Amino acid sequence: MSIDRAFNGSSFSADDLDLLELMLQQEGIERDEQQRIPRRDEQAPIPLSFAQERLWVLDQIEPDSYAYTIPVALRLSGRLNTSALQQSLTTIVERHEALRTMFELQSTAGEDQPVQVIVPPAEVPLPIVDLQALSGAERDSEVTRLASEEARRPFDLGRGPLFRATLLQLHPEGTRDEFVLLLSVHHIVFDGWSIMVFIRELATLYTALAGDRSGASETL
Numbered sequence: 001m002s003i004d005r006a007f008n009g010s011s012f013s014a015d016d017l018d019l020l021e022l023m024l025q026q027e028g029i030e031r032d033e034q035q036r037i038p039r040r041d042e043q044a045p046i047p048l049s050f051a052q053e054r055l056w057v058l059d060q061i062e063p064d065s066y067a068y069t070i071p072v073a074l075r076l077s078g079r080l081n082t083s084a085l086q087q088s089l090t091t092i093v094e095r096h097e098a099l100r101t102m103f104e105l106q107s108t109a110g111e112d113q114p115v116q117v118i119v120p121p122a123e124v125p126l127p128i129v130d131l132q133a134l135s136g137a138e139r140d141s142e143v144t145r146l147a148s149e150e151a152r153r154p155f156d157l158g159r160g161p162l163f164r165a166t167l168l169q170l171h172p173e174g175t176r177d178e179f180v181l182l183l184s185v186h187h188i189v190f191d192g193w194s195i196m197v198f199i200r201e202l203a204t205l206y207t208a209l210a211g212d213r214s215g216a217s218e219t220l
Contacts, residue, residue: 071151088205094121102160
């Protein structure tokens with residue numbers, strides 16, 4: 001089984017970039033190497049953006065709130081390689097530091113300030129909940145309940161991780177393999193636009209790791 005691309009991405013070839021640079025030169029626009037964003041000092045504390053500060057303050061006021069949890073559910077059909085799926089999720093989290101970030105107070109200039117702390121890559125857990133023994137109506141009800149329950153689980157910004165995944169297995173093997181992948185991410189490291197990027201990367205990685213292109217996916 002593979003996860004079909006949910007969104008059509010685009011990339012620039014070397015020829016595209018050369019053409020773009022030529023067009024910019026014709027308009028009198030030249031690249032200024034001095035205006036490039038400097039590389040971050042790996043040893044320096046990482047401050048929060050204004051949006052992150054707002055969400056961090058709200059979390060301090062109501063630490064067990066799930067108001068800023070972003071839930072995503074993907075329905076997967078076909079033969080599923082769960083090992084490849086878990087490895088794909090792990091690779092995405094390894095690639096994107098935001099998904100490996102937590103937030104803690106550090107003393108800066110004699111004042112405690114919240115900072116971002118990026119933790120080393122680690123395997124993403126993928127617990128599997130087996131719903132195969134349930135009837136159709138019971139199964140649908142349980143999927144809804146579990147999805148709602150997962151979306152209401154709060155995150156601890158000071159401990160992390162701020163990304164979770166759970167796989168629901170719906171049908172007995174050999175009849176019609178069907179799964180629901182539940183994902184939850186805190187809004188302080190993720191937004192609605194990020195969902196498109198995440199699904200596209202998951203589809204690409206899973207297809208490469210699973211080695212086939214059967215099956216499909218859709219966002220619930």
